[in-house]
Amino acid sequence: MPVKMGIIGYGGMAGWHHEHSAETPGLEVVAAYDIDPARIAKAQEKGLKGYDSLRQFLADDSFELVLVATPNDAHCRLVLDALDAGKHVVCEKPVTLTLRDIDRMIETAQKNDRIFTVHQNRRWDKDFRIARDVLASETLGNVYSIQSRLHGSGGAMHGWRGEKKHGGGMLFDWGVHFIDQAYTMCGWDAFTSVRCRTANVKTTEVDDYFHLQFDRKDGGEYVVEIGTFVLKELPRWMLLGDQGTAYINGFARSGGVITLDNAIEDEPVIVMTSAGPTRTFAPRPDGVKTERELPDPDCHWTDYYKNVIATIEGREELIVKPEQVRRVLATILAAFRSAKTQKQIKL
Ligand SMILES: NC(=O)c1ccc[n+]([C@@H]2O[C@H](COP(=O)([O-])OP(=O)(O)OC[C@H]3O[C@@H](n4cnc5c(N)ncnc54)[C@H](O)[C@@H]3O)[C@@H](O)[C@H]2O)c1
Numbered sequence: 001m002p003v004k005m006g007i008i009g010y011g012g013m014a015g016w017h018h019e020h021s022a023e024t025p026g027l028e029v030v031a032a033y034d035i036d037p038a039r040i041a042k043a044q045e046k047g048l049k050g051y052d053s054l055r056q057f058l059a060d061d062s063f064e065l066v067l068v069a070t071p072n073d074a075h076c077r078l079v080l081d082a083l084d085a086g087k088h089v090v091c092e093k094p095v096t097l098t099l100r101d102i103d104r105m106i107e108t109a110q111k112n113d114r115i116f117t118v119h120q121n122r123r124w125d126k127d128f129r130i131a132r133d134v135l136a137s138e139t140l141g142n143v144y145s146i147q148s149r150l151h152g153s154g155g156a157m158h159g160w161r162g163e164k165k166h167g168g169g170m171l172f173d174w175g176v177h178f179i180d181q182a183y184t185m186c187g188w189d190a191f192t193s194v195r196c197r198t199a200n201v202k203t204t205e206v207d208d209y210f211h212l213q214f215d216r217k218d219g220g221e222y223v224v225e226i227g228t229f230v231l232k233e234l235p236r237w238m239l240l241g242d243q244g245t246a247y248i249n250g251f252a253r254s255g256g257v258i259t260l261d262n263a264i265e266d267e268p269v270i271v272m273t274s275a276g277p278t279r280t281f282a283p284r285p286d287g288v289k290t291e292r293e294l295p296d297p298d299c300h301w302t303d304y305y306k307n308v309i310a311t312i313e314g315r316e317e318l319i320v321k322p323e324q325v326r327r328v329l330a331t332i333l334a335a336f337r338s339a340k341t342q343k344q345i346k347l
Pocket residue numbers: 008009010011012013014033034035036039069070071072074092093094119120121173
């Protein structure tokens with residue numbers, strides 16, 4: 001029997017969930033509730049039972065799992081109501097906007113003995129898995145700088161994402177994914193402090209650029225930078241190690257792992273360059289560097305739901321745990337404090 005799911009907020013992302021549910025064995029979307037009649041009509045057109053009443057939607061016992069995919073500020077109340085109605089809940093990211101809210105969500109899930117998790121689907125992104133595998137391979141030696149970056153040129157936060165009251169801004173929108181990836185890659189107690197700068201490049205009310213730096217316990221750094229108005233993008237990932245460098249372009253398997261061939265590594269010599277004579281910045285001669293292909297991990301976004309289903313059926317432990325989601329939220333809030341005070345915040 002498939003796990004059946006009802007969706008609250010049948011907007012853009014809910015459509016994505018609905019479409020991809022077809023690729024997830026054991027999951028079937030059957031109903032949707034929205035405050036917008038046009039979105040209810042859309043859900044009905046796509047074969048779902050459409051509800052304009054939350055009470056009636058939650059009383060429908062044909063589904064045991066609820067996805068909350070509304071704007072961010074509406075998540076908490078809807079998650080609490082769904083849990084109290086006896087449903088398991090997947091909430092879209094960012095889970096909510098305050099620690100008080102997430103604590104209520106966790107407590108309510110425990111009280112009702114229901115599964116509660118957040119759609120941190122970017123743990124299954126190809127580029128992230130590649131970066132994690134390269135780091136774990138130790139090919140680069142001591143990786144003193146991990147740089148996770150996303151540059152776009154759209155230039156602004158659109159619709160409700162541009163409004164503070166709805167939990168808009170880049171730190172909440174994409175920062176939540178990349179901070180979650182940072183902890184998943186390095187460990188949940190890997191960072192000692194965070195420093196963050198935000199900017200309003202094209203959006204007045206909320207951040208549309210941020211540069212965040214974690215200090216790692218092992219002495220290294222982990223940088224997350226997201227810019228919405230950058231007309232020449234840098235690689236999505238740079239991993240700088242004392243034995244080599246890895247770079248990944250965009251979200252695909254594009255880039256390489258570059259190391260020096262020890263057998264022919266010589267003392268660098270002074271070279272005349274356009275910047276003048278230099279030894280440190282002299283280009284390495286041909287044949288000294290070896291560039292290898294990136295690893296090719298097997299990962300799919302549908303793996304997220306496979307784990308949710310297996311957890312509901314008691315076969316697996318939840319991968320995206322509520323306490324991890326809380327840690328990410330606490331870090332975002334610390335990053336906002338850092339941006340406001342221009343100080344480093346201990347974690
Ligand atoms: N995980 C990801 O990769 C990813 C990607 C995009 C969006 N999201 C998240 O998904 C959520 C929705 O984003 P979106 O882009 O689909 O937004 P959207 O504006 O396209 O859709 C939101 C829907 O929620 C409905 N809605 C608003 N308030 C409601 C309420 N109180 N009760 C019921 N329905 C309500 C709206 O009518 C609309 O249909 C956000 O939390 C966003 O951050 C996640």
